[in-house]
Amino acid sequence: MQETLNYISENKKRYLDELFELLKIASISADPAYKDEVLKCAEVCADHLRNAGADEVEVCKTKGYPVVYGEKMVGKDLPTVLVYGHYDVQPPDPLELWTKPPFEPYVEKTDLHPDGAVFARGAADDKGQFFMHIKAFEAMMKTDSLPCNVKFIIEGEEEVGSKSLGDFVNEYKEKLSCDCILISDTSLYSTEQPTVTTGLRGLSYVEVEVEGPNRDLHSGLYGGAVPNPIHVLSRMIAGLIDENGHITIDGFYDNVEEVPAEERAQMNKLKDDQEAFKSSIGLSGVEGEKGFTTLERTSIRPTLDCNGIWGGYTGEGAKTVIPSKAFAKISMRLVPYQTPEEITGKFTKYFEKIAPANVKVKVNPHHGGMPYVLPSDTKEFNAAKKAMETAFGTEVLPFRSGGSIPITAMFEEVLGAKSVLMGFGLASDAIHSPNEHYGLYNFYKGIESIPLFFKNYAGR
């Protein structure tokens, strides 16, 4: 193992240079204008896998963006780890809030990253994280220390709901057979308090439309006498959450897991500095569901957020219009045992129910995802915990994250294997936001932890 860690240490500079090149590719899967960049990114990932020593490397076609595959089989009787990552990134807008362009990576120190952090869209989510696996794999190959079989799948549609991955995994079920799945696409609780993620929330995402008059109207001639779709939509959104922070959708909480008091107590032992939390995002006060802490609100409770709203005149200056339509994007984070089908259905029914009779509403479901839990008494969890404890030199705790990686549930169903969520980002890394970044310390600790995980998991 020491030889592998030495190799990693000697190649740190090159690893970072290679990550920079990967981050320069604007692989925005949500925006069709970036199609060529997404496709180019897949090819670059395949090259990296080949160069690291993987066999059978292939850019596998799907109905959407391709999945990059590679493997190294070292022994039929050894366990197989399937590494999952995604090479696509979130749209970078609003562009004007980035200090430097989102696809021109650079390193800068921050309070939380005194060794520096790489700033770029995708730095933490997920290029910087899946790239750790390719580099750790390279180190194991070069030092002849890969203790078990490894397979890689790196997809290009995670940020748009992994639309093609289910078909792909079902089609290549045999090829992808494995004992566990290893994913780095989550965060540590903090650099000082490393964690393995044992829970993820699910997702239901819809786009809604409210239509009032059949054309835009002059607000002077019609104002005050017709339903204004912006007002109607505002009232409807306002009505989705009550004054106690409860979501009002009929039956929304029916299937929500009641987390045992004991687990809640343990969870709340994590150092939860509310002042630091608030000041990190410039807030004077938090809010949320009554009866739960911030940590609980963002992990074991389902939530509803409007992610976008638009309607009417949004350009410079003033236009006195009553628009025909107003729109919003609304997402709900789900917890065990909610399902996206159930919640999208309940949302749609409720949204149609609360709509006034003189407007038309439409609800268009986007992608959804199941919530996920990895029990902390599993071999997978413990291999990760021990690996990170060695790398970080401190105790590692289980932690439930508020985010979603909808494919973990699908992996379990199709491949019959548990996912280990061994992520190294920080919540403050601004993923999905301007100035996304990923700490160099985290990047290198991740690369060190991975061979240790393989060793622990293979038991050799």
Add this chain to the structure above:
Amino acid sequence: MQETLNYISENKKRYLDELFELLKIASISADPAYKDEVLKCAEVCADHLRNAGADEVEVCKTKGYPVVYGEKMVGKDLPTVLVYGHYDVQPPDPLELWTKPPFEPYVEKTDLHPDGAVFARGAADDKGQFFMHIKAFEAMMKTDSLPCNVKFIIEGEEEVGSKSLGDFVNEYKEKLSCDCILISDTSLYSTEQPTVTTGLRGLSYVEVEVEGPNRDLHSGLYGGAVPNPIHVLSRMIAGLIDENGHITIDGFYDNVEEVPAEERAQMNKLKDDQEAFKSSIGLSGVEGEKGFTTLERTSIRPTLDCNGIWGGYTGEGAKTVIPSKAFAKISMRLVPYQTPEEITGKFTKYFEKIAPANVKVKVNPHHGGMPYVLPSDTKEFNAAKKAMETAFGTEVLPFRSGGSIPITAMFEEVLGAKSVLMGFGLASDAIHSPNEHYGLYNFYKGIESIPLFFKNYAGR
């Protein structure tokens, strides 16, 4: 007079061709990208005035877009009519809802315009209407029948609040001295029931901003624990109007004119076909302030409308973000004796008051305008009524419009003269909307009515 009307009749085709050329100029004052087009439009208007026979024609510089001036003085002792119009137009978006491009005029028949209507941005508001005055003036000049003095001011900032006009009128107060102001920038109640507009609503227009966290956040990691500015803004907008259609702003109705029951009764004698109203804009039901009819809601009552809203991710696909900020444009139509300063102040105070403590709000006032009333027992009203009765061959009634022409109050204050609102559009002309149009019948009836107004007003 017959000679003048004959001249108009003989030149109908050319008048329309010239209007087409004017409508091809994309003089969008709200969008700085169209600056050159706006300036070009001013020059074209000046050429038209010169060619029609005006003296002292000048494109007068202001801090913003220029005001086009021209005059014809025929006798020191004769009354002077100041004709006002505006050559700028509203932004045409949403472009995709136009049948043909907004600056490529064409004629097509509609149910309400069996003789055809010109379709183009600015067709009714206000190019097609102020151009009637230049053409009527040309007809009077060519037939040597101008009965009194006339001055023209055609501005280029009406759609953005006539920002420079006040300074201009104050500076050229002597040059602009007149006995009345004649404006065609309003609508008839219907082609069958011509009206002279005796009231206009004022305007208060603000842009609001709600800031929650100081950066965009991942809705999975932060959702449910922080104020989402879209939700906060939605709740605030929802709270501005109560379930009875009343605006909740403290003191909003303090100075509202209580229109006498008699005037309300007379107003409601106008044929008000609610079914036709609803079907013309595709609505199954109207709504508004309790205790008032649609006609009253859009004329004698103040209103509040959200004209635009935006925040978060509004592109294609799904992005799970909690935005840092959300925005809206909100306008209020005012009635006598509200003032924009009063209402903008009350709005700001109230909006700040209802904001939750954990967000920051900003209210940026845009332009405002005073409400206006022209009593129906004035010489000005009666000259217009009689002119239109001759042209249309039917009784003409007074009518209060819901729209705003904020400069009428300023004219009265600075020039000491009343404005006559002799407009020839229809409410259904889709001004400020896609497929704006102006009936050819209305255009020609307008050109005929104008020399008749001059004759009646000059008394010779």
